[in-house]
Amino acid sequence: MVTKTVTVVNEQGLHMRPAGQLAAEMKKFPGCTITIASGDKTAKATAVMQIMAAGLKKGAIVEITADGDNEQAALDKAVELFESGFGE
Amino acid sequence: MRIVDLLSKDSILLNGAPKSKAEAIDMLVDLQVKGGNISDREIYKQGILAREEKGSTAVGEGIAIPHAKSSAVTAPSLAAMTVPGGVDYEALDDEPSDVLFMIAAPDTNADVHLEVLSRLMTLLMDEDFRENLLSAKDVDEFLAVIDKAEKEKYPDEPTVPEEPENTDRIKVLAVTACPTGIAHTYMAAEALEKAGKKLGITIKVETNGSGGAKNILTDKEIAECDGIIVAADKSVEMARFDGKKVLATKVSDGIKIPEELIERIEKGDAPVYHHEGGAASSSSSVSNESFGRKMYKHLMNGVSNMLPFTVAGGIFIALAFLIDTMMGVQPGDNFGTVTPVAAFFKTIGGYAFNFMIPVLAGYIGKSIADRPGFLVGLVGGYLATTGSTFAKIGGDVPSGFLGALLAGFVGGFLMLVLEKLCDKMPKALNGIKPVLIYPLAGLGIIAVVMCAVNPFMGIINTAIADFLNHMGTESKIFLGVILGAMMSIDMGGPFNKAAYVFGTAAIATGGYDIMAAVMIGGMVPPIAIALSTTFFKSRWTEEERKNGPVNYIMGLSFITEGAIPYAAADPLRVIPACMVGAGVAGGLSMAFNCTLMAPHGGIFVFAVVGNWPMYLVSLAIGSVVSMLLLALLKKKKTVKEPETKNVK
Incomplete structure (x- = not known):
């Protein structure tokens, strides 16, 4: 299991488009369970609705955890997406 | 930000049947427009479509959430549609x-969009x-389902939406005050709190x-509030509100239209208050007042502070007469001071009167x-009571309460002018202005004014005495x-004194009827006022009514001063009414050949009044005449009994 902490940089927070993008990318690692946690909220990184329900605003501290096949690659991808602001 | 608060009934369509994504969007945009928060349908729709271009907002599980931030949105709002059987919204999962x-969502940086989505x-x-x-x-x-679910998921939220920012802040502050401070102050406070x-x-x-x-506003509360309502008929401390939005109004507005006042503060519809007057702790000059x-x-500030002196002093003096009567003292020049206990009450009561x-x-x-x-x-x-003049600085003819009204008003406004003039003085002198310059200059000015005015009182007095x-x-x-x-006329001024001196002088020459x-x-005014406060309550303020009964005692004891607070509060109506009644009583007393050998004492010396039954009749007639005139001349108070007032 690997874990890393990132910060939401998107001006509008993790709204629908970034959430969808994260979920879509994370679905590419089927053997790996990836979760994101911020405060008391947790979400499966593959479940777009859960991510949106967490309502992550700009500046929110998010802990990403990957556990399973290819876990380091999955974590790296997730971190990359967060840090790049999901291309925004 | 609750979903049910953002979703109006007009913006919900159940069992819709759009055939395509485009039609679904059209229907939803129409629903949004019905909700009333869209200023331009096309601009908003373009925003929605642009968002869909970047990827469908159908997130799976049969859910689609099209959304747009747009300048065409005036306030955050939602529209909802259920489509039994579904519509192809180009969902990711097909x-x-x-x-x-x-x-x-409006085109601002607020996180409302993300919050609603979440x-x-x-x-x-x-x-x-x-x-x-x-x-x-x-x-x-549909709304009930959402409401129930929201309450389950967010149990801590109150149903009434609160401001998201700084919820423990008090938004609107208010100060209520009335001259008497017995009823209206608290009624206005209650009405405002309810509203x-x-x-x-x-x-x-x-x-x-x-x-x-009571319930004094703290500096922190004043700093944080949106504005302050000052519903007051007397001066309240205003310096603390400097720079805040202040809505100054009558205390009755606080009772009658509290919601309007609060809404005006919330809309920012109140002028920013700027305090003037430097070190002074309170201000009377509230803008927007006639x-x-x-x-x-x-005037009422003066009257309400004077009233306790009148009541307490008057009752002491009446007690003195009663004691002397009970001790069997023969009415005479020193009636009321013969027995030591009576002298105690008469003297102390008299001293209290001196302050009035x-x-x-x-x-x-x-x-x-x-x-x-x-x-000043x-x-x-x-100086109005001593009647000091330049020629007779120790005192001559007192100008009574009319002179005192002049002293209060002229003195007060002179000081305002003086403060203005002193603005031009060097800043270094600021510290000594309130402790030295204002008092010194003020004392000098008021002394000159009163000494200049008082001789006219002397002239009037002499002229009247001659006339009589x-x-x-x-x-x-x-x-x-x-x-x-x-x-x-003046209950202690030159007219009163001239008549009284004429009367006592007449005793010496056997003119007992005079x-x-x-x-x-001198007995009619307090009795008439007491009667009026009993039978015509609507003409008087709460405090005036409460002190009314004391005037029966004072009137019967020939303590005309009891009427002064009432006359001072409304001289142009009260004095003429009293004069006519007193005149009638005086004329009747003469007509009935009533006589009196004591210069003072009221009802306590009736034993020595000649033809006392008719004297009593004269007194009653005069008092009733005055009472009726008071009812006729004085307007009904706009704000009446508390009982009727609480009914909204």
């Missing part, structure tokens, strides 16, 4: 969408919730009642010009009318 929510998702993740939405029979049930609760706006009300200020209202406020006129003037001055005005008013009022002497006793009844009326007319003229 499943049809059956629950559609459209978000409209909340919708939290609710929609629950499959039962989606089922319930789809099976809702009508719009009300605040109804509007969902936090409010704190400070009451400046007769027992001092000149007459301000004058009334100053200066206090009246002092508090008028203070109301106008703060602390500097207090000194107080000393000016005292020349009138002689040819027309007895007419003389009685004149004397009686004079007693109640003294009888004089005394009856």
Whole structure:
């Protein structure tokens, strides 16, 4: 299991488009369970609705955890997406 | 930000049947427009379509949430549609969408969009919730389903939405005050608090009642509030509100239109208050008030402070007469001071009376010009009682309460002018202005003013005395009318004194009928006022009514001063009414050949009144005449009994 902490940089927070993008990318690692946690909220990184329900605003501290096949690659991808602001 | 608060009934469509994504969007945009928060349908729709270009907002599980931030949105709002069987919304999972929510967010940086999205998702993740939405029979049930789910997921939230920022802050502050500080102050406070609760706006009300200020506003609260409502008919401390939005109004507005006042503060519809007057602790000059209202406020400030002196002193003096009567003292020059106990009460009561006129003037001055005005008013009022002139600085003919009113007003406004003039002085002198310059200059000015005014009182006094002497006793009844009326013109001023001196002088020469007319003229005003407060309650303020019964005692004891607070509060109506009644009583007393050999004592010396039954009749007739005139001349108070007032 690997874990890393990132910060939401998107001006509008993790709204629908970034959430969808994260979920879509994370679905590419089927053997790996990836979760994101911020405060008391947790979400499966593959479940777009859960991510949106967490309502992550700009500046929110998010802990990403990957556990399973290819876990380091999955974590790296997730971190990359967060840090790049999901291309925004 | 609750979903049910963003979703109006007009923006919900159950069992819609769009054939395509484009049609679904059109229908949802129309629903948003019905909600009333879209200023331009096309611009908003373009925003929605642009968002869909970047990827479908159908997030799976049959849910689609099209959304746009747009300048065409005036306030955050939602539209909702259920589509049994679903519509192809180009979902990622290719499943049809059956629950559609459209978000409209204003084009600002606020996180409202994300919050609404987060909340919708939290609710929609629950499959039962989606089922319930789809099976809702009508719009009300649809909203009830959301409301129930929101309450379960967010149990801590109050149903009434609160401001998201800084919820423990008090938004609206208020100060209520009335001259008497017994009823209206608290009624206005209660009305404002109720209105605040109804509007969902936090409010704190400070009451400046007769027992001092309660629930005092703190500096922190003042700094944080949106604005302050000052519903007051007397001066309240204003310096602390400098730079805040202040809505200054009458105390009755606080009772009658509290919601309007609070809403005006919330809309920012109140002028920013700028305090003037430097170190002074309070201010009377509230803007937006008519000149007459301000004058009334100053006057009532003086009257309400004077009233306790009148009541306490008057009762002491009446007690003295009673004691001497019970001790079997023969009425004479020193009636009321013969037995030591009576002398105690008469003297102390008299000393309390001595403060009455200066206090009246002092508090008028203070109301106008703060602390500097207090000194000039107080000393000016005292000079009105001594009647000091340049020629006779020790005192001549007192100008009574009319002179004191002059001292209070002239002194107060002179101090305001003086403060203005002193603005030009070097800053280095600022510290000594309130402690040295204002008091010193003020004292000098008021002394000159009063010494200049008082001689006229002397002239009036002499002229009247001459007039009375020349009138002689040819027309007895007419003389009685004149004397009686004079007693109640100024209740201690030159007219009163001239008549009284004339009456006591007449005793020496055997004119006992004259003294009888004089005394009856001085007894009518307090009795008439007492009767009026009993039978015509609507003409008087709460405090005036409460103190009314004391005037029966004072009137019967020939303590005309009891009427002064009432006359000072409304001289143009009260004095004429009293004069006519007193004149009638004086004339009747003469007509019935009533006589009196004692210069004082009221009902306690009736034993020595000649033809006392008719004297009593004269007194009753005169008092009733005055009472009726008071009812006729005085307007009904706009704000009446508390009982009728609480009914809204």
